[in-house]
Amino acid sequence: MLRNLSDLKLLVEGRPKRKLVLAAAEDQHSLGAVIRAWKDNIIEPILIGDEEGIKNICALNNYDITGIQIIHEPDMGLSVEKAVKMVSSKQADILMKGKIGSSSLLKCVLNKEWGLRTGNLLSHFALFEVETYHKVIAVTDVAMNIAPNLQEKIAIVNNAVGCLNKLGYSMPKVAVLGAVEMVNENMEATLHAALLSKMNQRDQIRNCIIDGPLAFDNAVSLESAQHKGIRSEVAGDTDLLLMPDIEVGNVLYKSLVFFAKAKVASIILGALVPIVLTSRSDSEQAKFDSILLSAAACK
Numbered sequence: 001m002l003r004n005l006s007d008l009k010l011l012v013e014g015r016p017k018r019k020l021v022l023a024a025a026e027d028q029h030s031l032g033a034v035i036r037a038w039k040d041n042i043i044e045p046i047l048i049g050d051e052e053g054i055k056n057i058c059a060l061n062n063y064d065i066t067g068i069q070i071i072h073e074p075d076m077g078l079s080v081e082k083a084v085k086m087v088s089s090k091q092a093d094i095l096m097k098g099k100i101g102s103s104s105l106l107k108c109v110l111n112k113e114w115g116l117r118t119g120n121l122l123s124h125f126a127l128f129e130v131e132t133y134h135k136v137i138a139v140t141d142v143a144m145n146i147a148p149n150l151q152e153k154i155a156i157v158n159n160a161v162g163c164l165n166k167l168g169y170s171m172p173k174v175a176v177l178g179a180v181e182m183v184n185e186n187m188e189a190t191l192h193a194a195l196l197s198k199m200n201q202r203d204q205i206r207n208c209i210i211d212g213p214l215a216f217d218n219a220v221s222l223e224s225a226q227h228k229g230i231r232s233e234v235a236g237d238t239d240l241l242l243m244p245d246i247e248v249g250n251v252l253y254k255s256l257v258f259f260a261k262a263k264v265a266s267i268i269l270g271a272l273v274p275i276v277l278t279s280r281s282d283s284e285q286a287k288f289d290s291i292l293l294s295a296a297a298c299k
C-alpha cells in the first residue's frame, strides 16, 4: 500500500532504466521533471520539439542536458506523431505529453495506422496524496473517457486494478461513486455501480473488492458510512474511486489539487505503453511523480 507518492520511487529504484520520449518538449515543468528522473537513473529521455526552444528553457533554468538526445521538430503535431511512432516501433517504453493539449495527443495515440492501440479501452488513472486521507487514493477516469457506459466502466476498472496490482495491491478496494448510496433508477451512475458490485461478487471482475453506489463521503470516511448505517468492506478505506463521468472526475481532480493541496501523479493505461498525461497546469513535482508512476506501471 502506498502511504505517499514518494513511495513510488522505492518501487522503481534499481529497475532497468526506461526510454521515455517527451513530445512537444518545450515545456519547463515537463523538462524539469524529465531531467530529474534522468538524474535519478529512472529513465533515459528523448526530447522531441523545437530544439532552440528546448535549449533556451534549459539554459534559463540551469538544466544540464548534456548527453540527452534531442530530435528537432518545431511543428507540435508532427512532434507528437514522431514520439508516438517511436513508441509503436519499440524505440521507447514510455510516452510523455509536453506543451500540447491532452485531446491532440490522445487523437495521435488512437491513430489506427501508427498509434498505440492494443484493442483495450484506454483510460486515465491518477494517484492522489491528500493530507486528510490515510493513504494514497487512486481515481479513474478524470481525463479521457467522457461518459463511459457500463462496458467501458468495466474496462476502466480492469485497467486501474491491473495497474494497482503492479504497484503491490493484491485486492484493491474500489468505490463506485454516485451522488447517493442507494440505487436510484433515475441516476444511471447508481445503476452502473450496483451492477459492477454484483459482477465483482460473481467473479466477473476480479482481483479487487468493489462496492457501490457510494457517495464520496462514505467512500472515504468510515464514520460517515457508519452514521448512514452502511455496511461495506470498502467504505472509509477506498483505494480506488471510479468516477461516473469526466466532469465529476475532472472537478474532483482540480478540487483536490487546488483546494486540498493534494499531490498527484497521472497516466493513461490500456495503450501499448504507459503515457504520462498530466495537465499543463500541473507542477514539476506532479510530472516527476507521474514519470515514477509510468515506470512502475511498465511491464
Ligand code: COD
Residues within 6 Å of the ligand: 102, 103, 104, 106, 107, 110, 120, 121, 122, 123, 142, 143, 144, 145, 146, 250, 279
Ligand atoms: N480507448 C480506445 N479507443 C478509443 C477510446 C478509448 N478510450 N476513445 C476513442 N477510441 C477510438 C474509437 O473507438 C474510434 O475508433 C476512434 O478512437 C475515434 O473515436 P472518437 O471519434 O470517439 O474519438 P475522438 O478522436 O473524437 O476523441 C477521442 C478523445 C480521447 C480525444 C476524446 O474522447 C476526448 O476528447 N476525451 C477528453 C480528453 C480531454 O479533453 N481531456 C482533458 C481533461 S484534462
